[in-house]
Structures are given as C-alpha cells and as structure tokens.
Amino acid sequence: MTTAVETKTMTFVGAVNEALDEALAADPRVFLLGEDLADPAGGVSGATAGLSTKHGRDRVLDTPISEAAIAGAAIGAALEGRIPVAEIMIMDFITIAMDQIVNLAAKARFMSANRTPCPITVRTASFGGLGTGATHSQSLEAWFMHVPGIKVAIPSTPADAKGLLTAAIFDPDPCLVVETVALYGSRGEVPIGRYAVELGTADVKRQGSDVTVVAYGRAVVDALAAAEHLGTTEGIDVEVLDLRTLVPLDTDALRASVGKTGRAVVAHYAVEFAGPGAELAARIAADHFGSLKAPVRRVGARFRPIPAARGLEQAVYPSAERIAAAVRETMTFTR
Amino acid sequence: MTTAVETKTMTFVGAVNEALDEALAADPRVFLLGEDLADPAGGVSGATAGLSTKHGRDRVLDTPISEAAIAGAAIGAALEGRIPVAEIMIMDFITIAMDQIVNLAAKARFMSANRTPCPITVRTASFGGLGTGATHSQSLEAWFMHVPGIKVAIPSTPADAKGLLTAAIFDPDPCLVVETVALYGSRGEVPIGRYAVELGTADVKRQGSDVTVVAYGRAVVDALAAAEHLGTTEGIDVEVLDLRTLVPLDTDALRASVGKTGRAVVAHYAVEFAGPGAELAARIAADHFGSLKAPVRRVGARFRPIPAARGLEQAVYPSAERIAAAVRETMTFTR
C-alpha cells in the first residue's frame, strides 16, 4: 500500500495500541473497558499497554469477568453520548454478550427512531491458530453480518488495524472490530498521527488479472503468499481484494475486481459452511452470472470444532496452499 | 404429503405437544425444562399443555428466567445419559444461551473424543409476524448452521413438527428445533403414534418443472401459495422443496430438484444478508454452474431490525408476493 502521508514501521498490536492512544487523547469522551486492560497488565496481549498509565484508570477501566455487563455498560455510556470502546478478550466469549450487542446496541437507533443511538465499539480478537482448542479459536463474524445494525471490520495489516479501529471508534453507529492475535506480531508501515480508513472501502492488496481472491483478516496474508507463489512459479496472476469491512460491504470494488478477472476465490478463517464467504459467493455468482469463467470457490475453516493438537488444527484452517489449490481449480475449470 | 400410516388432523402446536407427550411416555430419561412449561400455564403458547399433569412435575420442569442455566442444566443432564428437551421460549432469547450451546453442547463429543457426547434438544420459537418488535421477532438459525456440531430442524407443517421433533429428541447429537408461532394454529394430517422424520431429508412439498423454490419453515407456506397462484394464473410450474433441516443438509434433493428445473429461488424469514439462503445460493450456483438458466434469487427478511408497527413489519418479511416476483424474475431472465 502506498500512502502520501508519513509512516513508521509498527507491529499490528502496536498499531491497535496507537489507535486507542490517539482516540483517548483526541476526545475526552472516549474510554476503554474490559478485562485486564489497565497497567501493569495492559491487556492479555498487550494491546492496551501503557494506556491507563498515560490516560488514567478512569479512562481505561478494568472490569469483572462479566461480558454481558461489559457490553451493557458500554451501551449505557454510549446512550449518553460517551464513546466507549469495550473489549471482549477472545471472540468465543462474545457468545456471552450476544443479547446486549444484538438485541440492544444493533437495534437502538432504529427502535427509538433516532432518539437513542448507541455507537459503541466492541473490540475482540480471534485466537485461532494458537492451539488453544475449540472454545478459544472461533471466528464468528458471520453472526454479526447477519444482524442488521452493526458494522464489522477485520483488519489484515497494521495500517488497517489503526485506520479501521479509529474509524470504528468515531463512527456514529455500533461497530465490531475483530483483531487477529496470530497477526499481532506482524509488521508494516503505519501512517503517523490520526488515521482513519473509511469503513466500507475494500483495498486491492495485490493487483492481478486472472483470478480475484476475496479475503479479509488473516486470510489476506495467506492469499498474498499464495498469489506470490502462483505468480512466480505458475504464471497465474492473482488479484487479492481485502474487504476490510464485511458491513458495510464494498460491492463496487467486488464487482470491479471480479468483472476484470472473471474468476473468484473467497477465503476466510471463519467456518466455510454458512460463513461470510457464502454471502460473497452467492453475490458474485449472481452479479456475474453468465460471465464468470468458473464457479466461485470458497476456502474457509473446515466444518469441525477446532482441535487443540497443532497438526489437526492446521488441517482445519485455511492456508496459502489451500487457497492456491482453489485458485488453480478456477483456472483449470472447464464446463 | 401422502403417508401410508394412519393420520389425524391436528394443529401445529398440537403436533408439537404430541411429540413431547409421546417422547415422555416412550422413554423415562426424557424430560422437559424451561420457563412456564408446567400446568396450569402449559407453556406460553400451549405447547406443553397437560404434560406436567400427565407425566409429573419432575418430568416437566419450570425454571427461573435463566436461559444460560436452562441450556447448561440440559447439557449436564445429557452428559449423564438423560434426554433433556430444553425450551428457550423465543428465539431472540437464545442470545443468552449461546455460550452453553455453542461452546459446550456443540463441541462436547468432538472435544472429548466421544467420551462425553451431549445430545440435548433445544426447542425454540420464532415469533416473527406478531408485531412484537425487533427483540421478539428474529430468525437466527443461520448462526447455528455456522456452528459445527449441532443439527438444525425447522418444520413447516404439523406432521413435520411432530416428526422432526421426535427425531431430534432421540438423535444422538445436539439438535435445535425452531418452531414458528405464526404457524401454531395451522392444521394438517399428522401420523398417529410414534413418528419420526429422518433429519437431513428434504421434502418436495409440491412438484414442478420450471423453478425450484427452496424454503423451510414459514416460507414454505408462502412458497406454496406463490406456486399455486403462479400455476393457475401464469402457467409457471413451481416446485417447492422444503429442506426441513439445515444441518444435515439434503444436498441430493437440492441438486436433483434444481437439476430438473434449472432455476432456483431461496426463501426464508431469516434476514437475507448472510442468511441460510446465502449458503444455499452459493452452493446451487456452484453445483449447477453453466446449466442454471438464471441467477439464483434470494427472498429473505430485509436487512433491518424488525419494526413493531404491522405495516412496516410486513414490508420487512418475505411473502407469497415477494416469492412470486422472484420466481417471475428467474423465468424472464435473459443473459
């Protein structure tokens, strides 16, 4: 990605931290709440390190283990015009906050005819790939796509992590931002200073002419690796479209890219069956009916609880290899 | 539906009641738990009327308003080989039991390598169409399709209500059965005595040659109305395929029907975006790539919280008219 602005190299988790830091500094209404956020803990993965020390413990609130109340308290504060950023430590735990997020936050503006909008931000993290087993490894973003009233952002790079989180915090509607712990250590150029990525704008992470791989989050990294490999060794020119947000969905970018390549593979770490890729594939197939050169292929997690043992776990998740194989299949498809 | 067995005319809710009654009579391990189930209440919509009187209050347990504990207690009992049937009164409240259902029940057999399977049945009801507003009207079955480890059944007729619930109760794996309160009063022929519908078998509710409408639950009723209308007034011969279960999915029936008609419309009361129909449409488009005569059309609830006022509510949900319009579009489509 090229940007005109000044950048510096940062880790993904550092970029998250910076977005939170700058939001806290920019607006006194911003505050964070969640488990183990305050120093010296600074978050279980360091995402909030230093923030309570810098901004005060009344801006970075440690909570009890009460996911429903974390979401609920954020909602209450947002109804009063505060700007809460709630952390649900691991995405599997969001199962406990579903009522608050789905039945209250997502519906607040509509049900009240605009009298009590509720622009909370919920940050959470996918822990997949760390061998922590089936209850600490899920990617459940498809559930939230299906709930009218909440935006869903999932960054794949440090710059997007900063930019999407900043946009989400100051967005006038509820947002869920899903971070990927396996990417926390990855590095990239990140714009210095206040930086927001407009929600609903996909990003072509790699230009290509043969096949579009539509992805988001960690699968973008795998898609880029697959594209690199296929380009150099097999002469297949892959475009990688990073959606960045699932709601809003950048249907223009999607249509433009697949319109150009005529072939699409959809990739994500969420379970493939009834996952985000189902919506994308259905949409691509309908939008490009008659002009697609091959059926849309989907690469997601296999339909299994995530096993803990490393070898088994790897066999469930997508990978550059599985994405490459799907790309090849779209290239060799004949009616 | 024609059956060789003896039948009688029953309401949908009567068929649910009969399935529960017969399961309680058939196996002493079966018991029910949920809010307001016991007589004299007999369930808020009468689904369990008479059962505590007949089988005892130790078989039909009234619980506190504790959806997580309802699911949890069912799980615990199932781990011991009991056969619990838990009721979550309205599907919107299942948001409170997600952790138990998703993180424990659905994963129990796999995570324990078969040592502690957990064949609970969760009955719940979609309240959509009754003007009760956004938090009492959702159809959230897509969430459960996306969770590996739980079956999902959604009957459209009294006979299926009895047969699917019976099958679910005695199934060796966790099952979610979604009833539709708007259908509770509908009548149909129901087999007398123990009657199970094999989970994973779709049912052609109406034969047709031009277009397949793939539906389940309440949308089947609308699809049949649309088919009737289109057949008599416009000469379009619609096949209505009632999936009956979303997991397992009867992909053979789906392929056979669309293979025959070459056109498909998918209909359900769940929100269209990222809904069950996304998976079905993606699958149909890929399976019949090159042979479909028109793009798959989807008809689901519009992407809005469900409004309470009747006119607005109706405008959000599918209807025979919207299904008919989609069918017409597939018929008139030209590349």
Next chain:
Amino acid sequence: MTSTAAKTSAPVTPDVARQLYTTMVLSAACDERLRQGISRGEFAATIWPSRGQEAIPAGFGAALRSDDRLVTTYRGLHDMIGKGVPLVEVIGEVLGRRVGASRGKGGTMHITCPEAGVMLCTGIVGAGVPVAVGLALAARQEGSDRVVAVCFGDGATNTGSFHEGMNLASTWQLPVIFICQNNLFAEMTPIGETMHIDQVADRALAYAMPGFRVDGNDPEAVYHAVSEAAERGRAGGGPTLLECVTFRFKGHYAGDPQRYMPAERLAAAEAADPIPRYRRKLLETGVLSEEVLTAIDEQSKGQVDEAMNAVLAAPPPEPDELDKDFFLDMKGIPT
C-alpha cells in the same frame, strides 16, 4: 451490610402527595383504556398491564429529578408516565402510530424518551440492568450528580444480566437505584418456584450493597426509599437495591385469563388496591380533599381520553420509515 426495611420517614408535603396520587391515577387510567381498546377489538396492540403496581413509579417519579435517568421494561408504561413521558408518545407507540415515541418502529416493549430521562426499555428480561450501570458511569464521567433508576421484575433477578450489572455497579460504586417491582409472579410462575430466598432484597448482600424491602403499594414508602437511595447515590455512596413488593392485577399480558392464579389471592390483592388505599389515606389525614382528589381522577381520565383520541386520529408510520434511522450512512449497507 444486612437488608432491612427502609427507614420510615416524615410524611410527605401536600405537593408531593398530589404528585404521587396523580401519577397513580393517570397510570391506571392509561392502562385501563388500553386494555379496554384491546379487549373490544378497537385496535390491535399488546400490553403487559401494570395495573396494581402504580405506587412504585409514583414514588420514584416524585423522588427523582427530571434529569435522572430511567431504564424500564415491557411492563413499564406506568414507569414512563411516572417519569414524565407524554401520554401521546406512550399510547402512540403501543398502537404503532406516527405520533408514538418511535413512530411505531419500537412498539410497546421499546419506548424511549431521553427528554424525560427514559433511556431504555427492554423486552428482554434483565437486559436493562447492565445498561443502567453504563448510564451511571456516564453521569460520573460527566461530573453530573444525576442518578439512574432501573426497574425490573422479581423474575429478572434470576438472570445473569442482573448479577453482572449489580456486581459492576457495586464494584464501581455507581449511583444506580435498582428497583425490583416484585409482583410475586413471572409470567405464569409464582416466585417461590424460581428462587429459594425469602426476600429479593437479600440479593444485595452478594454485592455488599444496601438492600431494602419496601411496601411497593405505598407510594410514600417508595418515595422515601428512593429519595434516600438517590441522596446516597448523588453523594458518591454507590448503588442501592430496593425490593418494592406489589401485585399484578391483570395477569402477564392484556387478556391473560390468569388460570394459574388462585382466585382468593387475586381478590385479596385487589382488595388492597394501592390507589383507593392511598386515596383513603389522603382523605383521612386531610392532606387532600375529596374535591381535589375527584378533580385529579377526572383530569386523568380526560388526559388519557384526549391522548387516545389524538393517537387514534394519527396515521400509521410512513412506509419509508424502514429506510430511516438505521445506519446514519447507508453506503454499502445491504438493502
């Protein structure tokens, strides 16, 4: 900290007495008129009648400031009226008309009116409790000494949300007044079947929170208890649980045949109806005269009739309401 009855206090001023009585009569008249219209088929609507519980909002309505906040439930039309929501907004929303609090989009269960401090009303039992904590947090963050009252039923105290919210308010020592309107039933189930304790007020002990059992049919007792709790909250003394014991005269929903209700029990409760009881007291103590009381009775009926007529004359919501008040920016949002 043990829970005890709240301290008895000096008699109220005639002005307060007038306000207490007026709220009770106005709430009862509104409830009555709505039930009448429903049972006669004059309009289609659902309410969960508050008849019998009017002393509670009378008490807190007089004790709280207009900038204090309220969170209530589906059975909270009396609470709305006590907190000052215009009758037309309440009735209009119940009937789904354009003049309703949310122009018919929310419905009976989802009325908010931030101008009167009513920030949330939930149809999900218990869900409002953690949100109230967030509202109180916002008050502290803003440096305001306003307090937050949250109403819920006895059954709601069995929910996880109640526990998480109570614990958080106590941990953060926030100015929340938890008002349990203990009407001794949850839908069709009497309280003794869903909890093992003698009084809900004891639940405060789990949080080292002051907890008091109050005669919820005595508006002055409620007034004093809430005044005391509000004073404590404003002074930084943290939250209070008030268990206001009362009764529900009309069952769970309008039209409930109350088959589960022992006739003697209902008769005894009705014989102790808080409205005539308080009227007698005011007359006996000479605080208000028969003329004044009769005038209040008549004015209240008149106000309700006037509001009802305005609502009945109002049109249903515009069809384009579906496209309003959803996301502020609709770009990329599914249609």
Next chain:
Amino acid sequence: MTSTAAKTSAPVTPDVARQLYTTMVLSAACDERLRQGISRGEFAATIWPSRGQEAIPAGFGAALRSDDRLVTTYRGLHDMIGKGVPLVEVIGEVLGRRVGASRGKGGTMHITCPEAGVMLCTGIVGAGVPVAVGLALAARQEGSDRVVAVCFGDGATNTGSFHEGMNLASTWQLPVIFICQNNLFAEMTPIGETMHIDQVADRALAYAMPGFRVDGNDPEAVYHAVSEAAERGRAGGGPTLLECVTFRFKGHYAGDPQRYMPAERLAAAEAADPIPRYRRKLLETGVLSEEVLTAIDEQSKGQVDEAMNAVLAAPPPEPDELDKDFFLDMKGIPT
C-alpha cells in the same frame, strides 16, 4: 442463613492423611514437570498452573466418592489428579498426543474423564457452573445419592453463569458443592478490583444457600468442609458454596512474568506453601513418618516422570481424527 467458617472437625485418619498429602505432592510434581518442559522448549503446550492450590483437590478428592462428579476449569489439572484421572491422560492431552484424554482434540482446557467422574472442564470462565446443576439433576432423576462438585475461581463468581447456576441449584435443592478456589486473582487483576464484598462465601446469601469460607491451603479443612457438604447433599439437603482461600504461585499461565504481582505478596504466599506446611504438620503430629513422606515424594515424582515419558513416546493424533467423534451420523454434514 449466614456464611461462617465451616465447623472444625476431628483429625483425619492416617489413611486419609496419606491420600491428602499424596494428591498434593503428585499434583505439584505434575505441574512442575509441565512448566519445566514448556520453559525449556522441550514441547509446545500451554498450562494454567495450579501450583499452590493443591490442598483443595486433595481435600475434595478424599471426601468424595469415585462415582461423585466433578466439573472444573483450565486451571484444574490438580483437580483432575485429585479426582483420579490417570496422569498419562492429563499430560497426554496437554501435549496433544494420541494418549491424551481426548487424543489431543480437546487440549489442556477441555479434558474429560467420565470414568473418574470428570464430566466437564471449561475454558470459558463460569460456564461449568450451570452444567454442574444438570449433572446433579440427573443424579436425582436416577435416584442416585452421588453429588457433584464444581470448581471455579473467584473471578468466575462475577459471571452471569455463576448466578444462574447457583440460583437453579438452590431452587431445586440439588446436591451440588460449589467450590470456589479463591486465589485472589483473575488473570492479572486482584479480586478487590472486581467485587466489593469481603468474602465470596457471602454470595451464598443471595440463594439462601449454606456458604462457608475455608482455609484452602489446609487439606484437612477442605476435606471436612466437603465431607459435610457432600453429606448434606446426599441427604437431600441441597447445595453448598465453599470458598477455599488459596494462592496461585506461578501466575495466570506458565511463563507469566507476573509483573502485576507485588513481590512481598508472592513471597509471603510461597512461605506459606501448603505442601511443606502439611508435611510439617504430619511429621509434628506423628501421623506419617519422614520415611513414609519421603517415599510419597519420590513415588510421585517417579509416577510423573513415567507418565511424561509415556506421553513423549506417544505419536501425535492420527490425521483422520478430524473425521471421528463429530456427528455420529455424518450423512448430510458439511465436509
């Protein structure tokens, strides 16, 4: 019902003393060996060390019958050992080998062993509590007098699941022993920041349940308290909450640098290490001799080494494990 310290009781028999001491030493040796292997890079694994908390499973392990049930957590390897789960199954599952309790599919957080009565282990804080209620319900339904013990941390008592489960057990008067292993921390956050009460035992008051605070570093105190609670449960006297106060020596996870932990605090806790403390007591009171104690120490280390060697020699899971133990009938299940 007020919470008090459990009654002190007669000294234990030498046989019980031996069992208590053995469990403690064996648990500590296992924990030690696992941490050693992790820190040396001998194998990749995650554990949440129980070092310091061994007196609790020693006590309940000796007090409970082998057919009594246990539910525990990620920090429950000591509980597993106390309840009689074979060491190879425990260590094998932690290391993700074929000899593990679930052949590597569950992982450290999800070990079950129904043969030893261990029916569930959860990685989701609080989730096991309602399940324990269901296990106890099943015991009652079967006419068995077995009881169910459920272990959880201090932090877990802030979850909605805890509340719903406690209330249900008390309402139904089921034989559950709620064992809070209060180690005064939840991850990096000290207990005082997440609850406002002096002792967790007081939470029993919200359910009219007997609640006792016990020295969780004294295995005999735990033994007596659990014996008493089990006796009450078997006799139909319902559930008990036991708060066993202890400490976590090694932080939240193996390798935790414990930056949040005041050095003096840790040092004081370690100085009161329950294992040498109990060893001294047994020597001083002459219940067990130095020779016997040394033999136990050595045998325990030997058993752990032997189990570890067996695990290290065992292969990882077969790749086809992914297709086992999912749905019993895979027809129609997505691949």
